[in-house]
Amino acid sequence: MRNYVLGLITNRLGSAALTLLIVSFAVFFATAMLPGDTATILLGQAATPEAVAGLRAAMHLDEPAFFRFARWLFGLLQGDLGTSYVNNVPVAELIGARFVNTMRLAGIVTLFAVPLSLTLGITAAMFRGSVYDRIVTVLTIGVISVPEFMIATSAVLLFSVYLKWLPALSFASDVTSFWQVLKIYAMPVITLTFVVSAQMIRMTRAAVIDTINTPYVEAAILKGASRRRAVLVHALPNAVGPIANAIALSLSYLVGGVIIVETIFNYPGIAKLMVDGVSTRDLPLIQSCAIIFCIGYLALITFADIVAILANPRVR
Amino acid sequence: MTTSTTMSRSTGYRFSWIGMIGFAIILFWAIIAFLAPHIIPYPVGEIVDEDYFGPMSSKLLLGSDYLGRDMLSRIIMGARYTVGISLAAVCLACFSGAALGMAAAVIGGWFDTVLSRFLDALNSIPSKLSGLVVAAAVGSSLPVLIIMLGVIYIPGAYRFARSLAVNVNTMDYITVARTRGEGIPYVVFSEILPNIIGPLLADFGIRFVFIVLLLSGLSFLGLGVQPPYADWGALVHENIGGLPFGAPAVIVPSLAIASLTISVNLLIDNLPKKIRDRSA
Numbered sequence: 001m002r003n004y005v006l007g008l009i010t011n012r013l014g015s016a017a018l019t020l021l022i023v024s025f026a027v028f029f030a031t032a033m034l035p036g037d038t039a040t041i042l043l044g045q046a047a048t049p050e051a052v053a054g055l056r057a058a059m060h061l062d063e064p065a066f067f068r069f070a071r072w073l074f075g076l077l078q079g080d081l082g083t084s085y086v087n088n089v090p091v092a093e094l095i096g097a098r099f100v101n102t103m104r105l106a107g108i109v110t111l112f113a114v115p116l117s118l119t120l121g122i123t124a125a126m127f128r129g130s131v132y133d134r135i136v137t138v139l140t141i142g143v144i145s146v147p148e149f150m151i152a153t154s155a156v157l158l159f160s161v162y163l164k165w166l167p168a169l170s171f172a173s174d175v176t177s178f179w180q181v182l183k184i185y186a187m188p189v190i191t192l193t194f195v196v197s198a199q200m201i202r203m204t205r206a207a208v209i210d211t212i213n214t215p216y217v218e219a220a221i222l223k224g225a226s227r228r229r230a231v232l233v234h235a236l237p238n239a240v241g242p243i244a245n246a247i248a249l250s251l252s253y254l255v256g257g258v259i260i261v262e263t264i265f266n267y268p269g270i271a272k273l274m275v276d277g278v279s280t281r282d283l284p285l286i287q288s289c290a291i292i293f294c295i296g297y298l299a300l301i302t303f304a305d306i307v308a309i310l311a312n313p314r315v316r
Numbered sequence: 317m318t319t320s321t322t323m324s325r326s327t328g329y330r331f332s333w334i335g336m337i338g339f340a341i342i343l344f345w346a347i348i349a350f351l352a353p354h355i356i357p358y359p360v361g362e363i364v365d366e367d368y369f370g371p372m373s374s375k376l377l378l379g380s381d382y383l384g385r386d387m388l389s390r391i392i393m394g395a396r397y398t399v400g401i402s403l404a405a406v407c408l409a410c411f412s413g414a415a416l417g418m419a420a421a422v423i424g425g426w427f428d429t430v431l432s433r434f435l436d437a438l439n440s441i442p443s444k445l446s447g448l449v450v451a452a453a454v455g456s457s458l459p460v461l462i463i464m465l466g467v468i469y470i471p472g473a474y475r476f477a478r479s480l481a482v483n484v485n486t487m488d489y490i491t492v493a494r495t496r497g498e499g500i501p502y503v504v505f506s507e508i509l510p511n512i513i514g515p516l517l518a519d520f521g522i523r524f525v526f527i528v529l530l531l532s533g534l535s536f537l538g539l540g541v542q543p544p545y546a547d548w549g550a551l552v553h554e555n556i557g558g559l560p561f562g563a564p565a566v567i568v569p570s571l572a573i574a575s576l577t578i579s580v581n582l583l584i585d586n587l588p589k590k591i592r593d594r595s596a
Contacts, residue, residue: 022437150570255442278452
């Protein structure tokens with residue numbers, strides 16, 4: 001049986017690697033196939049044909065697209081992310097510090113979102129059909145149905161316009177005290193926590209309800225266990241796998257949320273870098289950022305799948 | 317076994333009142349979008365207020381924007397772009413997704429494997445990221461936006477239609493039709509489609525919500541609908557400077573998006589079971 005599980009996991013990892021290859025292919029060709037010649041764009045209208053030809057050769061633009069893809073992918077594997085078109089700095093240098101910022105933001109959000117969502121999700125499932133459950137359900141559907149920027153703008157309206165607790169849309173660079181750090185992180189973290197938690201609560205609630213509907217939980221209730229005991233002692237240990245799966249899946253919503261939140265709050269992270277790169281059409285930067293986000297997203301989804309495999313006692 | 321009390325009620329095509337409210341709001345925005353040029357109080361580009369980010373007043377019902385233009389007129393015209401682009405994109409996504417999904421289920425074999433693998437890979441690119449990459453590569457004119465939004469949601473529509481069609485494909489009447497010598501188009505459109513059309517329509521609505529949210533998000537980043545046109549997301553983008561004053565110009569377009577997406581969700585959640593789960 002152990003070999004079978006190992007096989008399943010290897011299979012998942014293999015398919016994730018294949019997916020990543022297809023994704024990098026798609027990202028490369030979406031950005032490399034654009035109309036217009038990159039060398040001409042870079043040098044401007046006044047460039048001599050010789051200069052354009054020289055730059056084309058230097059950037060390997062005269063090679064077939066497939067070779068350029070292979071060269072780019074090979075570079076990526078060695079950690080060479082290319083050079084930014086706009087300011088001629090290695091992309092890795094641009095991304096470095098900002099990557100840490102984004103990871104820190106994501107980490108803090110996870111720290112808040114997971115306990116909050118588990119508590120709300122499990123209790124909502126426990127008291128399914130109650131007023132409490134309905135309120136939680138309506139709120140989560142509400143948050144899921146509106147765009148992320150609306151959560152962000154609502155948070156600004158509430159906390160900085162009406163309550164005046166926090167600064168509005170500025171990311172101050174002169175940070176001196178712990179209190180200021182807290183104020184800076186508060187708004188992005190609140191917004192992202194809302195976005196991610198709404199998904200997580202919904203999935204956790206669904207996972208627990210699935211387990212509650214099984215015959216053995218019904219048997220526990222019939223033998224006289226209280227609702228709380230039936231859920232916490234009988235159902236929950238068996239729902240750990242699906243819940244972990246739900247957590248990993250909902251964390252993948254961080255990828256979309258972080259793009260909006262970093263832009264609106266001017267947070268110096270990698271998503272903001274990418275959005276700025278799009279307005280200047282800095283392709284190597286966009287390609288690298290896109291690949292990093294795809295790797296993060298795929299890692300979370302694959303992790304969720306592997307947890308689901310490990311948690312299923314029928315294959316373990 | 318859990319006994320369901322709702323089952324006994326849903327014998328006919330009965331709509332709950334919450335679903336009706338959702339439907340009414342969707343209909344309202346559809347009519348607004350259709351009639352937009354005839355009902356706007358002021359031309360969209362005209363500066364009618366000396367002050368910018370003006371408050372709501374009897375002259376300007378929803379206040380003015382960052383240039384002093386009438387917000388109500390801009391939102392009415394914005395409905396055209398938000399609803400129109402999303403509707404066109406969702407049609408593209410669902411029609412091609414469903415057709416491919418059903419075909420893959422019926423044909424099977426390597427066609428199914430290769431297509432599923434490829435579309436699954438595309439599905440593992442976060443939607444906002446695809447939007448950014450395409451906006452960087454080819455810009456964001458209206459046709460590009462529609463095609464991009466449509467293509468991004470084809471894999472999801474494909475997966476959903478395929479999983480439904482695979483179940484129907486094992487039915488006896490499909491075997492009968494094939495034994496009769498019917499071709500693949502006939503089996504797909506005359507035998508499978510009628511049996512999964514209900515859930516497919518519900519999926520159409522859900523995907524419409526996704527597309528409205530993605531379009532608004534991209535426009536909010538300034539990478540979606542470009543001036544002089546403006547959808548609701550772009551309206552929030554251009555007026556974000558009014559946020560510290562709590563100007564209606566920032567709040568109202570967001571509310572418009574929310575009213576549309578929440579209504580569609582309400583309608584779908586309250587569809588009669590007969591339509592929603594017909595194949596279940």
